[in-house]
Amino acid sequence: MTTIIGYSWGWFAAMFERTWGWAPETFAVAFGLMTLILAPISVLFAGWLNDRWFAAGREDAAMRIMIIAVSIEIPMAILTPLMPTPGFALAVLSVAIIGNAMTTAAAPAGLVHITPSKSRGLLIAMYYMVISLTGLVLGPGCVGWLSDNIFGNDHLNYAVAATSAIFGIPVLLLLPYGLHRFRDELVRRRAQQSA
Numbered sequence: 001m002t003t004i005i006g007y008s009w010g011w012f013a014a015m016f017e018r019t020w021g022w023a024p025e026t027f028a029v030a031f032g033l034m035t036l037i038l039a040p041i042s043v044l045f046a047g048w049l050n051d052r053w054f055a056a057g058r059e060d061a062a063m064r065i066m067i068i069a070v071s072i073e074i075p076m077a078i079l080t081p082l083m084p085t086p087g088f089a090l091a092v093l094s095v096a097i098i099g100n101a102m103t104t105a106a107a108p109a110g111l112v113h114i115t116p117s118k119s120r121g122l123l124i125a126m127y128y129m130v131i132s133l134t135g136l137v138l139g140p141g142c143v144g145w146l147s148d149n150i151f152g153n154d155h156l157n158y159a160v161a162a163t164s165a166i167f168g169i170p171v172l173l174l175l176p177y178g179l180h181r182f183r184d185e186l187v188r189r190r191a192q193q194s195a
Contacts, residue, residue, distance in 0.1 A: 001167045002070055002103050003131040005077050007139030008163045011156060012093075019157045020086040027086075034094050042101035050109050062110030063182040067175050069106055073099025074168035081157035081164075114185040142166065 012031065016022040046065050053061035076096035083089035108124055115123045146159035 001171045002073055002100065003135035004139040004142070004167045005074065005164045006100050007135035008143050008160055009077075010140050011143045011160055015081060015156045015160050016086055016089070018154065019081070020089070022086055030090055031093070034090065035097055038094060038097045039101040042098045043105045046102040046105035047109070050106060059113065059186050060179065060183050062106050062113060063179050065106040066103060066110060067179060069099045069102035070168075070171055070175070071099070072096070073103060074164065074172055077164040077168060078161050081161040110182065114182065114189060116189075138167070139163065 013024040013027045016027040017024055046069065050061045050065055053064065058064065073096050076092050076099060080089050080093045080096055083092055108127065111123060111127060112120055142163045143156070143159045146162050147153060147156050151158040151162070
C-alpha cells in the first residue's frame with residue numbers, strides 16, 4: 001500500500017503548480033535533490049539498524065523498522081498536500097521521503113527472515129512485481145479519478161492527500177496485527193528448522 005502512495009507522488013509536480021504556482025521544473029529540482037540526498041541515507045540507515053537490532057537478538061527487527069517507517073511516511077504523505085506554502089510542503093515531504101525509503105529496505109529484509117531459503121529469490125521477485133504493478137495502477141489512477149470526479153482540477157492537492165489516506169490509514173491500523181503475525185511466523189520457522 002505504501003507503494004501506491006509513493007507512485008501517487010507522480011502528481012506532485014502538477015500539484016505544486018496548481019496549488020502554489022510552482023513551475024514543474026522548479027519542483028523537479030527540489031524534489032530530485034531531496035530524494036537524491038535523503039533516500040540513500042534512509043535506506044542505508046534502515047539496513048544498518050536492522051542488522052544491529054537483529055544481531056542484538058531482535059528477530060522482528062525488520063518488521064519493527066517497517067512500522068517506524070510507515071508511521072513516518074503515511075501521516076507525512078497525507079499532510080504534504082495540505083500545507084499552506086510550498087516550503088512547508090517540501091519540509092513535510094522530506095520526512096515522508098525518509099519513511100518511504102526506509103520501507104524499501106525493511107520490507108524485503110523482513111520477507112527474507114520468514115521465507116525458506118529455496119523460495120527467497122522467487123518470493124522477492126513476486127513481491128516487487130506485485131507492489132510495482134499495484135503502485136503504478138492504483139497510485140496515479142486513484143489521484144486522477146478523485147481529481148476528475150470528486151475534488152476537481154483546482155484541488156488536486158486534496159486528491160493526493162485523499163489517496164494517501166485511503167491506502168495509508170488501513171496500513172497503520174493493521175500494523176499491530178502484522179507485527180503479531182510476523183512474530184508467529186518467526187516462531188514457526190524456528191520450530192521447522194530445529195525439527
